[in-house]
Amino acid sequence: MRLSEKQWTLLILAALIALSPFFFPSSYYYRVGSLIFVNGLAVTGIVILTGYAGQISLGHAGFAGIGAYACALAPAHLGLHPALALVLGAAISGVLAFLVGRPILRLKGYYLAVASLGLGILVAMALANESWITGGPDGIKVADLGLRAVLKSQGLDLSNTEFWYAFTGLALLIGAWLALNLHDSPTGRALRALHGSEIAARTVGIDVARAKLAAFVISAVYASVSGSLLALQNRFITPDVAGYMHSIEMVTMAVLGGAGSVLGAIFGAGILTMLPQVLTVFAEYEQLMLGLVMMLVMIFMRQGLLPSVLRLIRGRGE
């Protein structure tokens, strides 16, 4: 049986998540793994926005911040269960993305990048300055999700890092599955079509502004859930999660790995999450190395690492 690209992607992803722990020398690697998955989830949202629809956002960390602080504040002040707080954060992010995106996405060009940059900075500033509720730059404690205790009572005893590795891995799989389904749905086709030519997309009856808005809202929800998972995992969150460096990081991960492909982007998230751990040897030259890697990839592999490498392999095979 021939597997479709979607099935391949999910299979490879599931295999990597399930089998990697056998090679982990210490439990610290579970922690790195779950960070990769959380970043991978946010970057999957970027694939929908940038890879499918060709729109660039430089403020997605703002949505991650909303998701993260929803999990910190809603259980403490509203008495919501942390899982519901995650949903609430996603809803707020989605509505905010809708309100901001609606006037802006009627325009073609870089307006979204600039406006989202502003939005992200605004969210980060609000989180840092409204310390009466957010705890300010020092951060704030986050409630326990409670799922690990439930699993333990069912006889499945996982360490904290193991649990979060499995949980975020599952979340990433679901996120990737949804993004891949979207790819081949009429909406996904419409997004990829307007990426190619907005005029042609309009002549086949696509409401371009609405399609772009849908992509922006969906990707905001991905970023929000990713922020929530990060907060719940760390049990602590600071406004850095919404910082614009984090926004840039998300876009960089997607572009480095290959923004057009879900697997590629997750691969990019993996590399950029691990790279700083490897580059600690170079200490202060870390940023320099990172910039160098990015430049080389953009010069020699414009489609991103994974698609370029795959093409090289396929090209040799023929």
Next chain:
Amino acid sequence: MLTVEGLRSRYGRIEVLHGIDLHVDSGEIVTVVGANGAGKTTLLRCLSGVQPVAGGSITFRGEALTPVPAHRRLSRGLAQSPEGRQIFTNLTVEENLRLGAFLYSDGRVEKDMEDAFGMFPVLKQKRNLAAGGLSGGQQQMLAIARALMGRPSCLLLDEPSMGLAPILVQQIFDVVKGLKALDVTVLLVEQNAFGALKIADRGYVMETGRITMEGTSEALIADPRIREAYLGI
């Protein structure tokens, strides 16, 4: 079916259409010929709604078209195959066709696709390949097939012969002529005046934003001025 009266349009402060009058009746193939820069493409862009109209009116099947946004015009029955083909190069041939039927989700989509493949067998062979890899002629076929997937009553074609080898040009014109049998009314904009007039019922000649001549195709082909200026005979 389609009536244009006193249509004006401008790019910034420069007016490029100075009051265009034309009409296309149901079942006709009508062509607008003229040199590069005469405003033919601007006219089509106004009709498909991607270019703002500065004055005059467009009426399609009895309804004023100017307030209808571009993406709603196909649902009124007006399809366009835009200039430079504008196929979705990163998508497969089949995905391009499915996008042509973006407005529909009924069983007829599959049937229409089979019809399109029957009309252009080469597209069926390449259905799972990226449309950007097709030759120029095949891309033009895809653009027309995609427009037909939208079940139009009237099809606007912008320079379908542009950049094609002579043998392909003839093939494309034959396809356009064949649209009559499918009950599709055609407004064809062309630089290739002779080829277009040969398959059209009527024609308009456009020069620097104005219609300067109109008539049946036979009359235009026979007109000495046309022969000298556009047909090179």
